[in-house]
Amino acid sequence: MYLELSKVITGLQSQLDFQLRLSLDDRFLSEVNAVKASEFNIQGTVKKVDKGLTLSFAYDGNMTFACDRCLTEVKLNFNHIAERELADDEAGDDSIPIVDHQVDLMPILEEEILLNKPLQILCSDDCAGLCPKCGKNLNNGICGCEDERIDPRLEALKNLFGH
Known part of the structure; x- marks a missing residue:
């Protein structure tokens, strides 16, 4: 899902507020060994800061995994707040590139999920x-x-x- 940022980049708007629902694709679910996922609610703001833009957002959704020990289904809630720097030119190590005045939110959400997914998923601590x-x-x-x-x-x- 792409966010159109041309009004913020050109200065017609000081910020862009958004609220979206994103569905994770099967490719990503298989990469993280998830069985299924709900739609993720994302709401946030893009603000112009100096020469770049700042993306602040909160996301919420559920994913179901198999327990690493017994294979029982385990449902995890992902509910986090994040902030990222956006760059209108080639992105540095810490910033997300803006291409044709747009930014793709899907890789940002996928990266957030990977960062917040537990290393070991268990149905209970004493499984x-x-x-x-x-x-x-x-x-x-x-x-x-x-x-x-x-x-x-x-x-x-x-x-x-x-x-």
């Missing part, structure tokens, strides 16, 4: 995960192959203390 042998969700109880789950490389250590 037991899946049995590596039979695949049973160990949060629902112990499986029948619990005693057989000794790593063969460590088999010699099993009887070390006479148990």
Whole structure:
């Protein structure tokens, strides 16, 4: 979704207020290993500051992921406030480029989600995960192959203390 900034760039407006709803595409969902996502509400302001523009915005939306241990669906809410510098020429390391008096909000939202996504997504802090042998969700109880789950490389250590 592109924001038209020509009136702010030329000085006809001191700021541009906006409110949008954006849908994340399947490509991005697969990149972040998400199962699905709601539409994201974005509202913000673009203001002229010195030679550039400042984009201030808040966004809110939900994404569903699979738990990293047991694969149960986990719904996360992304609700954050951010600010970015926009540049009318080639963007520096910290600024977003303005091309033809427009800025694309989708890569900015995707970057924000990546920055705020937890490194590990768990259904609960004490998630037991899946049995590596039979695949049973160990949060629902112990499986029948619990005693057989000794790593063969460590088999010699099993009887070390006479148990």
